[in-house]
Amino acid sequence: MNGDGCLAGTFTARRGDLAVAIDLDVAPGRTLALFGPNGAGKSTVLAAIAGLLPLEAGRLRLGDRVLADASSGRVLAPEARRVGVVFQDYLLFGHLTVRDNVAFASRMAGASRRASREAADRWLERVGAGGLAARHPLALSGGQQQRVAVARALAAEPDVLLLDEPLSALDVEVRVDLRRELADHVRGFAGPTILVTHSLADAAIADEVAVLEQGVVTQRGTLDDLRRAPATPYVERLVHAAA
Amino acid sequence: MPASERPEPDAGTGAPPRPGRPRGIRPARSTAAARRGRMPAALVVVAILALAVLMLPLVALVVRAPWADLPALVTSAPVLEALRLSLVTATIATVVCLALGVPLAVLLAHSADAPAPLRRLLRAAVTVPLLLPPVVGGIALLLLLGRRGLIGGWLAETWGVTIPFTTGAVVIAQVFVSMPFLVFAVEGALSGADRRVEQAAATLGASRWQVFRHVTLPLVAPGVAAGAVLCFTRALGEFGATITFAGSLPGVTRTLPVASYLALQSDPDEAIAIALLLLAVAVAVLLLLRDRWVPGVRA
Numbered sequence: 001m002n003g004d005g006c007l008a009g010t011f012t013a014r015r016g017d018l019a020v021a022i023d024l025d026v027a028p029g030r031t032l033a034l035f036g037p038n039g040a041g042k043s044t045v046l047a048a049i050a051g052l053l054p055l056e057a058g059r060l061r062l063g064d065r066v067l068a069d070a071s072s073g074r075v076l077a078p079e080a081r082r083v084g085v086v087f088q089d090y091l092l093f094g095h096l097t098v099r100d101n102v103a104f105a106s107r108m109a110g111a112s113r114r115a116s117r118e119a120a121d122r123w124l125e126r127v128g129a130g131g132l133a134a135r136h137p138l139a140l141s142g143g144q145q146q147r148v149a150v151a152r153a154l155a156a157e158p159d160v161l162l163l164d165e166p167l168s169a170l171d172v173e174v175r176v177d178l179r180r181e182l183a184d185h186v187r188g189f190a191g192p193t194i195l196v197t198h199s200l201a202d203a204a205i206a207d208e209v210a211v212l213e214q215g216v217v218t219q220r221g222t223l224d225d226l227r228r229a230p231a232t233p234y235v236e237r238l239v240h241a242a243a
Numbered sequence: 244m245p246a247s248e249r250p251e252p253d254a255g256t257g258a259p260p261r262p263g264r265p266r267g268i269r270p271a272r273s274t275a276a277a278r279r280g281r282m283p284a285a286l287v288v289v290a291i292l293a294l295a296v297l298m299l300p301l302v303a304l305v306v307r308a309p310w311a312d313l314p315a316l317v318t319s320a321p322v323l324e325a326l327r328l329s330l331v332t333a334t335i336a337t338v339v340c341l342a343l344g345v346p347l348a349v350l351l352a353h354s355a356d357a358p359a360p361l362r363r364l365l366r367a368a369v370t371v372p373l374l375l376p377p378v379v380g381g382i383a384l385l386l387l388l389g390r391r392g393l394i395g396g397w398l399a400e401t402w403g404v405t406i407p408f409t410t411g412a413v414v415i416a417q418v419f420v421s422m423p424f425l426v427f428a429v430e431g432a433l434s435g436a437d438r439r440v441e442q443a444a445a446t447l448g449a450s451r452w453q454v455f456r457h458v459t460l461p462l463v464a465p466g467v468a469a470g471a472v473l474c475f476t477r478a479l480g481e482f483g484a485t486i487t488f489a490g491s492l493p494g495v496t497r498t499l500p501v502a503s504y505l506a507l508q509s510d511p512d513e514a515i516a517i518a519l520l521l522l523a524v525a526v527a528v529l530l531l532l533r534d535r536w537v538p539g540v541r542a
Binding site for chain 2: 051052078079083085091094095096104105107108109152
């Protein structure tokens with residue numbers, strides 16, 4: 001990693017009618033939770049960071065590497081960003097086995113099939129999905145798919161990790177266990193992490209929380225700050241509901 | 244690739260209530276039959292008539308076929324020669340259609356972001372050969388590739404190459420009429436697939452070409468296979484453009500449909516035998532595709 005390794009920038013991204021403006025500075029090893037109601041623009045921010053959506057204005061850097069700069073038009077393609085994403089509905093490759101899903105990034109980078117698969121098996125062991133390697137991903141349960149998606153993203157050895165509602169599609173029973181596991185993976189990840197969620201319990205994984213409402217950051221701080229002094233009716237309502 | 248279309252979950256919470264069933268009177272059971280409703284008797288009668296229009300000619304073909312002489316007829320030298328030529332040319336045409344048509348289908352699918360006039364032009368260019376009488380295609384090919392054609396003149400003078408009335412001309416005619424089937428089959432599969440997995444692949448470091456090769460193609464493989472089968476069948480049955488542009492030279496351009504048409508004058512039994520052969524191929528394709536792929540094909 002070059003420079004300070006921070007994911008930092010001030011930018012605007014647009015999806016449909018909603019323009020989202022945000023100011024980011026996430027240090028390596030730190031986790032920011034983007035917290036807010038559905039439709040607030042949380043996923044839009046992730047898409048912009050991953051390079052799947054152009055910036056409307058502003059700039060984004062990773063260490064001393066410019067990921068996107070709207071004023072100069074410099075844009076790094078998603079495949080060159082080294083930004084790993086766990087998508088909300090996982091988006092596993094249905095035509096590949098679980099093992100080959102996790103081996104995908106390594107294969108694309110030119111590693112041999114054998115080396116890629118061996119590395120994939122190690123990642124699957126690490127997320128507790130070692131027994132699923134030969135299975136078909138779309139036949140797995142939501143929790144199993146989530147583990148595979150985490151392994152696939154981490155196996156690419158990204159510099160940044162983006163998690164888009166990684167727990168929201170799961171049943172309540174498995175959610176608690178998977179949240180704990182996810183927190184372990186996030187702690188073990190060396191780069192900056194951004195976690196998108198609309199659940200306060202999930203936001204507890206993060207070091208810092210930014211509340212996003214209608215494309216605007218309405219509050220920033222630790223989860224305790226939010227609990228102590230909710231800045232908006234939305235945060236207040238959730239804090240009370242959780243208490 | 245419209246990242247903007249990525250749905251947010253529960254986006255419906257703030258949305259107006261979905262127009263659905265009326266709140267008052269509801270059907271007692273929501274069986275499939277109840278949802279389809281009841282069909283007027285007159286429509287049933289007309290539908291059966293329509294079925295007769297489609298099926299009776301084929302029934303006649305099967306009933307009047309010279310079954311006793313059939314083995315001898317379909318293994319006669321001229322028929323075997325035409326069969327061999329048809330299989331070879333239709334196979335080459337299918338391979339050419341795959342090589343050219345899949346990229347065109349991808350372009351067509353990506354043109355959703357292009358300006359409307361360009362998009363319509365592109366779609367029309369693929370659709371017109373589908374609507375055109377094949378004879379018109381044959382005449383157009385002559386005007387392009389004939390001895391005094393737009394490109395044909397130059398080909399003949401500079402390279403000494405003449406295309407019309409060669410086996411190559413048969414393949415070109417077949418490609419012209421059958422490529423739209425492949426293009427629309429693949430494009431249909433592309434628009435029906437969840438293309439966001441391509442974005443997932445990009446975040447994993449796959450270049451555009453790698454995404455196409457390792458994600459997009461496997462994603463639409465059933466559509467490609469269905470398109471190739473339809474394409475092959477259409478090429479095998481090609482008559483109008485072939486006889487106009489390639490003629491009917493035995494062993495060179497006389498394919499099964501051309502041979503069948505010519506035999507009708509001299510040896511009707513041979514014509515019927517070839518027709519049965521082509522019908523058998525069509526039925527085999529139907530069995531091969533069943534319902535799995537055909538509904539996805541928008542041709």
